[in-house]
Amino acid sequence: MSKKGFLDCGSSRGRSETVFLYECRDDLTAHLKNCFLSRADLKEYEVILQRAGFECLSHEQVKKLRVCPRHRYGLGKYWRPSKLCQYPGHKGTPTSVKSRDVINPAIAKEVFQLFGISVPIGSRKLETHNILKISLS
Numbered sequence: 001m002s003k004k005g006f007l008d009c010g011s012s013r014g015r016s017e018t019v020f021l022y023e024c025r026d027d028l029t030a031h032l033k034n035c036f037l038s039r040a041d042l043k044e045y046e047v048i049l050q051r052a053g054f055e056c057l058s059h060e061q062v063k064k065l066r067v068c069p070r071h072r073y074g075l076g077k078y079w080r081p082s083k084l085c086q087y088p089g090h091k092g093t094p095t096s097v098k099s100r101d102v103i104n105p106a107i108a109k110e111v112f113q114l115f116g117i118s119v120p121i122g123s124r125k126l127e128t129h130n131i132l133k134i135s136l137s
């Protein structure tokens with residue numbers, strides 16, 4: 001799998017520190033609340049997997065992935081969104097977003113289908129980016 005290095009860079013404290021991604025199941029309630037993702041009911045490994053850009057892996061492939069601490073926490077509970085709109089269809093200069101409108105798992109899936117770009121869940125977007133409108137225009 002070519003993107004494996006994205007989760008397991010092996011740069012910090014060596015191989016023994018990596019764990020199976022599938023076994024990452026810490027409680028991320030507070031983090032998900034901060035990211036306005038509470039309603040999504042996600043497990044830790046699902047959050048990390050999505051933010052690593054793995055959109056279409058089988059269950060078997062997911063179970064083989066390992067993750068180092070740096071990526072586990074950097075993509076998981078210590079991940080912080082940019083203040084700028086991350087929607088791929090955004091035109092013009094980057095815009096600071098203050099709303100609670102974020103890329104949730106459902107929107108991320110639609111964005112990936114439309115643009116072929118994986119946007120980390122919890123990323124901010126302007127409320128005016130309406131997927132349905134874009135796909136019909």
Ligand SMILES: [Zn+2]
Nearest residue numbers: 007009068071
């Ligand atoms: Zn790593």
Ligand SMILES: [Zn+2]
Nearest residue numbers: 085087090126
């Ligand atoms: Zn935008």
